[in-house]
Amino acid sequence: MKKSPHYxxxxxxxxxxxxxxxxxxSCKKLIENNPSGSQLLDKExxxxxxxxxxxxxxxxxxxxxxxxxxxxxxxxxxxxxxEMTFVGNTYDHFIGNVINVxxxxxxxxxxxxxxxxxxxxxxxxxxxxGSNLSPAFQARTxxxxxxxxxxxxxxxxxxxxxVPLVLTTDVEQNKISTRNPVPAIYSQIIEDLxxxxxxxxxDYAVSGSARVRANKWAATALLxxxxxxxxxxxxxxxxxxxxxxxxxLFGLEQLDRVFMPSSKEAILQFYxxxxxxxxxxxxxxxxPVTPVPKYVFTEQLKNAxxxxxxxxxxxxxxxxxxxxNILYTYPTKYRSLTPAANAEYFTVLRLAEQYLIRAExxxxxxxVTGAKEDLFVVRNRAGLxxxxxxxxxxxxxxxxxxxQIELNSEMGHRWFDLKRTGRANAVxxxxxxxxxxEAALYPVPADQRSRNGNLTQNPGYH
Numbered sequence: 001m002k003k004s005p006h007y008x009x010x011x012x013x014x015x016x017x018x019x020x021x022x023x024x025x026s027c028k029k030l031i032e033n034n035p036s037g038s039q040l041l042d043k044e045x046x047x048x049x050x051x052x053x054x055x056x057x058x059x060x061x062x063x064x065x066x067x068x069x070x071x072x073x074x075x076x077x078x079x080x081x082x083e084m085t086f087v088g089n090t091y092d093h094f095i096g097n098v099i100n101v102x103x104x105x106x107x108x109x110x111x112x113x114x115x116x117x118x119x120x121x122x123x124x125x126x127x128x129x130g131s132n133l134s135p136a137f138q139a140r141t142x143x144x145x146x147x148x149x150x151x152x153x154x155x156x157x158x159x160x161x162x163v164p165l166v167l168t169t170d171v172e173q174n175k176i177s178t179r180n181p182v183p184a185i186y187s188q189i190i191e192d193l194x195x196x197x198x199x200x201x202x203d204y205a206v207s208g209s210a211r212v213r214a215n216k217w218a219a220t221a222l223l224x225x226x227x228x229x230x231x232x233x234x235x236x237x238x239x240x241x242x243x244x245x246x247x248x249l250f251g252l253e254q255l256d257r258v259f260m261p262s263s264k265e266a267i268l269q270f271y272x273x274x275x276x277x278x279x280x281x282x283x284x285x286x287x288p289v290t291p292v293p294k295y296v297f298t299e300q301l302k303n304a305x306x307x308x309x310x311x312x313x314x315x316x317x318x319x320x321x322x323x324x325n326i327l328y329t330y331p332t333k334y335r336s337l338t339p340a341a342n343a344e345y346f347t348v349l350r351l352a353e354q355y356l357i358r359a360e361x362x363x364x365x366x367x368v369t370g371a372k373e374d375l376f377v378v379r380n381r382a383g384l385x386x387x388x389x390x391x392x393x394x395x396x397x398x399x400x401x402x403x404q405i406e407l408n409s410e411m412g413h414r415w416f417d418l419k420r421t422g423r424a425n426a427v428x429x430x431x432x433x434x435x436x437x438e439a440a441l442y443p444v445p446a447d448q449r450s451r452n453g454n455l456t457q458n459p460g461y462h
Contacts, residue, residue: 046130077415143199
């Protein structure tokens with residue numbers, strides 16, 4: 001796995017210039033226009049639609065760089081939950097829920113999103129004041145930047161809890177920002193996503209049909225998830241339904257096709273870098289030369305995988321390796337390591353999650369029949385029949401189990417699910433000898449607190 005960039009300050013002007021300038025070289029992957037050579041922080045840039053398109057591509061390049069939302073987010077929270085472990089002691093502090101305030105990965109979870117948020121804020125401010133731009137182009141550009149900002153904030157609060165809400169490029173003001181309560185951050189996320197939903201296109205034409213740029217449906221899918229996390233069951237059901245009913249764009253795929261670039265299940269994906277395969281596969285899969293297991297399933301996840309006969313997901317989405325007379329199971333959702341093949345794209349949002357969102361939202365509203373129907377859609381694809389659950393409590397546990405299997409090893413879902421449903425203490429307390437409730441939040445990085453004395457620390461960390 002390649003090393004993630006280390007950002008020295010979340011609000012660094014130098015970082016913004018460097019990242020956007022570097023990103024210009026990757027523009028052709030996402031848009032057809034050649035990048036402008038203009039100075040990116042010059043106000044004149046925001047009078048030039050081609051240059052603005054380049055800054056948007058830079059935003060996605062930053063979002064996808066460093067493996068933070070693919071490898072890091074799919075493994076470190078999986079260690080913290082009951083989903084994944086590591087062969088060796090490299091990540092014992094995540095597995096044992098004893099993370100140090102100086103941990104580099106946790107620092108990356110904090111600093112990298114704020115660098116991206118700064119970029120998004122600059123695009124929003126610059127495009128809003130730009131002349132020679134049509135109102136429709138301005139709205140679309142701002143909407144895309146606001147989607148990315150909402151995306152970053154969603155993961156920040158689910159990792160750290162309260163965080164600073166930064167909506168400007170005023171460096172001096174941002175240096176002294178305090179932590180805003182999670183409900184206030186969620187309100188901003190929803191405001192950004194509603195704006196994006198209205199102003200983004202309803203197709204993938206801007207990226208040549210590749211599902212690598214946010215559109216109306218990506219905003220709708222993330223809004224459905226946000227409403228679910230907030231307990232807005234009616235809102236979650238309605239937004240998930242809007243995505244599910246768009247059958248011209250979306251549909252469940254066969255299990256072995258879910259993560260392909262051509263997958264109709266994909267709502268938003270990350271374009272591969274020049275190697276032509278996902279960083280996830282490169283990091284997770286045992287080396288074909290020296291087949292030593294690394295990231296492997298816990299006993300809890302293996303048992304969940306094998307709880308029902310005829311489930312095809314264990315066969316297609318996992319594999320085993322015998323090492324030192326121990327049989328390890330590891331995820332194989334992404335399995336291509338063929339250079340330049342682009343057989344898979346890392347998938348950020350997908351349709352199966354929307355069915356599970358709606359199933360949970362319906363169960364919470366005692367819509368038993370509808371919840372069972374949604375669960376059946378996902379289970380049927382895996383070769384299973386209807387869930388035997390027939391009441392709210394049983395259905396919620398059935399949804400939890402289905403999410404554990406279907407969304408395993410994907411972007412922290414299991415870790416976030418246990419926390420948002422209030423199940424972390426019961427589940428992880430039984431699975432881990434040293435579990436404490438304070439471990440549900442990662443520590444605010446020490447170097448950030450040293451730069452900003454207004455940042456408080458989460459309970460349980462020193």
